[in-house]
Amino acid sequence: MRTLIKTFKPLFIIRGTVSQRWQIAIFFLAILSIIVGYSLMAYAKDNKLLPTWDMLFVGLKRIITDPETGDHYLWEDTINSFSRIIPAVGIASVIGIVIGMYMGVYVAAEAFFSRILTFISNIAPTAIIVLFIVYFGYQFKMYVAVIVFGIFPVIAKTVFEAVKEIGDEEIFSLKSLNASSSEIVWTVLFPQVLPQIISAIQQAFAPAIIYVISAEWVSGSSGFGYRLFMFSRSSLLELTFPYLLYLGTVGVVTLAVFNLATRILCPWYRKETK
Amino acid sequence: MVQKGDKVMNPIECVDITLHCDNVHKAFEEQRVLGDITLKIARGQFVSIIGGSGCGKSTLLNMIHGTFKPTQGRILINKDGVETEIDGHSRERGMVFQHYSIPPHLTAIKNVALGPMLSETSIPGRMLGRVTRSWPRLSREHLQKAEEWLVRFGLKDALHKYPHKLSGGMKQRVAIARELIMEPEILLLDEPFGALDEEKRTDAQEILLSLYEENMQAITRGEKPPYTIIFVTHSLQEAVLVGDRVIGISRNWDWQSEGFDRHPGASVVYDKVAPIYSKDTPIDSHQIELQAKELRGVVLKGSNISRQTYCTFWDEVHNGRGRGVMSGHGERDE
Numbered sequence: 001m002r003t004l005i006k007t008f009k010p011l012f013i014i015r016g017t018v019s020q021r022w023q024i025a026i027f028f029l030a031i032l033s034i035i036v037g038y039s040l041m042a043y044a045k046d047n048k049l050l051p052t053w054d055m056l057f058v059g060l061k062r063i064i065t066d067p068e069t070g071d072h073y074l075w076e077d078t079i080n081s082f083s084r085i086i087p088a089v090g091i092a093s094v095i096g097i098v099i100g101m102y103m104g105v106y107v108a109a110e111a112f113f114s115r116i117l118t119f120i121s122n123i124a125p126t127a128i129i130v131l132f133i134v135y136f137g138y139q140f141k142m143y144v145a146v147i148v149f150g151i152f153p154v155i156a157k158t159v160f161e162a163v164k165e166i167g168d169e170e171i172f173s174l175k176s177l178n179a180s181s182s183e184i185v186w187t188v189l190f191p192q193v194l195p196q197i198i199s200a201i202q203q204a205f206a207p208a209i210i211y212v213i214s215a216e217w218v219s220g221s222s223g224f225g226y227r228l229f230m231f232s233r234s235s236l237l238e239l240t241f242p243y244l245l246y247l248g249t250v251g252v253v254t255l256a257v258f259n260l261a262t263r264i265l266c267p268w269y270r271k272e273t274k
Numbered sequence: 275m276v277q278k279g280d281k282v283m284n285p286i287e288c289v290d291i292t293l294h295c296d297n298v299h300k301a302f303e304e305q306r307v308l309g310d311i312t313l314k315i316a317r318g319q320f321v322s323i324i325g326g327s328g329c330g331k332s333t334l335l336n337m338i339h340g341t342f343k344p345t346q347g348r349i350l351i352n353k354d355g356v357e358t359e360i361d362g363h364s365r366e367r368g369m370v371f372q373h374y375s376i377p378p379h380l381t382a383i384k385n386v387a388l389g390p391m392l393s394e395t396s397i398p399g400r401m402l403g404r405v406t407r408s409w410p411r412l413s414r415e416h417l418q419k420a421e422e423w424l425v426r427f428g429l430k431d432a433l434h435k436y437p438h439k440l441s442g443g444m445k446q447r448v449a450i451a452r453e454l455i456m457e458p459e460i461l462l463l464d465e466p467f468g469a470l471d472e473e474k475r476t477d478a479q480e481i482l483l484s485l486y487e488e489n490m491q492a493i494t495r496g497e498k499p500p501y502t503i504i505f506v507t508h509s510l511q512e513a514v515l516v517g518d519r520v521i522g523i524s525r526n527w528d529w530q531s532e533g534f535d536r537h538p539g540a541s542v543v544y545d546k547v548a549p550i551y552s553k554d555t556p557i558d559s560h561q562i563e564l565q566a567k568e569l570r571g572v573v574l575k576g577s578n579i580s581r582q583t584y585c586t587f588w589d590e591v592h593n594g595r596g597r598g599v600m601s602g603h604g605e606r607d608e
Contacts, residue, residue: 169374172341175363177456178393187397188388192379268379268436 051238059238073227074246081216081223084140085208088147092208093201095148096155101185101193103156104163105171113156121153126214133219143215143223150211151204158200162193195262195269202258206251289591289603290317292352292459292502293338299346299538300333307333309529309538311347313521313545314588315460318489318499318599320482322517322548323506324573329523329540331506335462338504339369353459365393368453372465375449376437382448383433386420387413389456423451427481443467443474447481454501463505467512475512480553482516487552489599499599510566513548515557518598519587520548520565522573528580544572545585550598 010016011026018026042050051059063073099117102109125132125146132149136142166189174184190197209224216225224243231240262269295313299306307330315321325331336342338349340363350357351366360367376385391400394416395409403409424433427447437445446466453461467475482503489499507513513520522544529537548565551557572584591600 167374168341169371170377172339172363173369173371173374173453174392176339176365176368177389177452178365180392180396182397183392187392188377192377194379266379268381268438270438 049235049237051241055238056241059236060242063239063242074243077222077224077227081209081212081225084143084223085147085205085212088144088212089151089201089204089208091144092148092152092204093155093197096152096200097159097190097197099152099156100159101163101190103160104166105181105185105189110160114160117153117156120149121157125150125211129215129218132215138219138221142219143212146215147208147211151207154207155197155200155204158203159193159197162196163189166192191266195266198258198262198265202255205254209247209251289600290352290498291315292317292319293504294350294352294357295334295338295347296350297347298334298337298344298349300330300337300342301345301539306537306539308523309534309541310532311523311542313542315502315504316600317352317502318493319519320486320501320503320505320517320598322513322520323504323523324508324510324513324520324544324569325523325540326525326574327508329525331523332464334523335369335464335504335506338460339367339462340364351459365389365456366459367462368456368458368460369462369464370446370449370453370466372468375445376452378437381434381436382424382429382440382444383417383420385437385448386423386452386455387416389452390416390419393456419455420451423455424448427451428477441474443470443478446470446478450481457500460502460504463503465506465508468508479512479516483551483553486518486550486598490552493599510569511562513569514562514565515551517548518550518600519546520569521545522569522584524573524576524579526577526579528578532581541581543576543579543581543584544569545587547587547590547595547597547600 010018011022038050039053041047042052061067064075065072099109099113103113104110129146132142132146136145171184174188179188212223213225213228216223217229218225220226220229224247228240228243231237231243291314293313293315295311298308298311300308311334323331323334333342337344338360340360349360351360353366376382377388380388391413395403395412400409403412421433424430424447427450429444429447429451432440432444432448437448440448450461450463450466467478470478482505485501485503489501492499505513505516507516521542523540524543525537525540527541527543529541546565549558549561572579590596591603594601596603
């Protein structure tokens with residue numbers, strides 16, 4: 001008993017150190033508890049809704065290649081949805097970065113945008129998709145507009161806060177090195193806040209997926225949203241769940257990609273931890 | 275020595291003055307911070323500024339840097355014999371701060387080369403220069419110059435390190451190199467070593483002393499001394515050790531008897547010659563202590579100080595007691 005307490009005690013110390021091996025073990029414990037929890041629910045006597053593991057496995061195979069029609073749902077939807085998300089995130093990043101950078105250095109720009117951005121970021125674009133459809137039709141443009149509208153305020157605010165953190169001293173000393181305003185903003189400050197910018201774009205990915213799914217749900221004939229809508233209309237949870245598993249995994253992978261990008265593009269960057 | 279007939283001219287009239295604060299007042303809204311400051315600083319001088327916390331010494335430095343404008347009076351800078359009033363920031367005046375030194379995303383050498391890059395080229399110029407291959411060549415020159423500065427400051431091993439790998443003292447040395455590569459008319463240091471421990475502090479002080487030696491060598495060769503420095507510190511000993519002149523700023527001066535009806539703010543109450551040390555001359559700590567004690571009494575503890583009593587710098591120079599770059603301007607100098 002005493003040795004047992006001794007083994008587990010470090011896990012319950014606030015800010016204590018936990019070895020890498022323990023951390024991995026705990027991660028697997030989390031996965032295991034999800035699996036066990038789900039199994040308990042799926043195999044319960046009165047369950048009529050949740051698909052069992054073998055149903056899910058069949059479903060997974062079907063969304064990869066449908067045995068009846070020969071369609072590759074997952075692959076097609078990935079192509080369709082990401083061809084909307086990626087350009088949209090790109091456009092929103094450019095808008096957000098430009099607004100955020102200038103807000104961080106010009107008080108006038110801050111006064112102009114600050115409250116308006118907060119206002120816009122609290123409007124759910126999903127609530128006004130009809131408006132976007134009226135203006136942009138059912139085309140590519142509409143999906144992009146919904147996503148851009150939804151995520152650019154958040155990117156702008158994050159960039160703004162990162163630039164605002166930089167002290168006056170640095171700006172003044174750059175001015176006394178005869179730097180022009182654009183040089184201060186783009187040659188020095190931009191690379192300096194690049195890690196925060198990358199992180200802001202990464203964090204915008206999850207809402208971007210939500211918005212594209214909503215827009216496709218309402219109007220689409222292709223993409224994740226459309227597919228999930230079709231599945232949910234006929235209560236095909238054994239097809240829906242593998243999709244969600246896939247989307248979650250995509251999120252984890254994008255995070256890893258963005259972290260790698262930070263490490264390559266900003267080798268000087270260290271998160272402020274001891 | 276400049277002579278006019280048989281009489282030695284007042285040094286203040288014949289010395290090459292780099293910085294001239296003419297009757298400067300500074301108030302932030304209703305709060306009067308600095309009042310009636312008149313200062314002339316000669317080329318090649320290392321001037322220490324001492325004052326109690328919050329007395330406005332940083333404000334004075336920021337005004338000279340160009341961040342604030344004086345509410346009254348003028349600050350003039352002399353470049354190649356032409357006196358111009360300070361208007362905003364400019365490469366003629368560099369500044370190193372206590373809590374901020376260099377951007378974190380550039381290596382030491384690139385940080386130092388940043389100044390020449392920003393001041394000699396522009397964004398479109400560099401884009402075009404990449405095509406015509408002229409920018410990479412110029413950039414190499416900048417980096418080479420930067421390397422020379424860093425090597426001089428003992429940072430040979432740190433050239434390509436990012437700031438997070440450098441100690442506080444090293445970062446401040448990079449920051450000083452970054453300003454000096456611009457060849458400013460005057461370098462402003464705002465408690466640059468305030469956050470360093472004793473040992474690092476001594477290293478950093480030695481760098482300043484070696485710069486002063488270069489000034490002396492330039493004068494021996496008949497050239498202009500290249501470095502003029504104003505140095506704010508809260509350590510009295512450091513002020514006396516590093517500077518060839520110590521200036522004290524305090525609010526406790528007898529402004530009523532000078533005819534002001536309201537407190538105009540802190541002013542210069544102490545302005546004297548300080549001893550000079552180089553690597554070869556041993557440091558006379560007794561002498562330093564003596565002056566530090568006087569400074570403490572007048573600047574930090576004194577009250578109702580008459581501005582004439584302790585502001586004797588130019589008289590001392592006139593009487594041949596000027597030292598370092600200021601020697602050779604008085605009557606009894608040989």
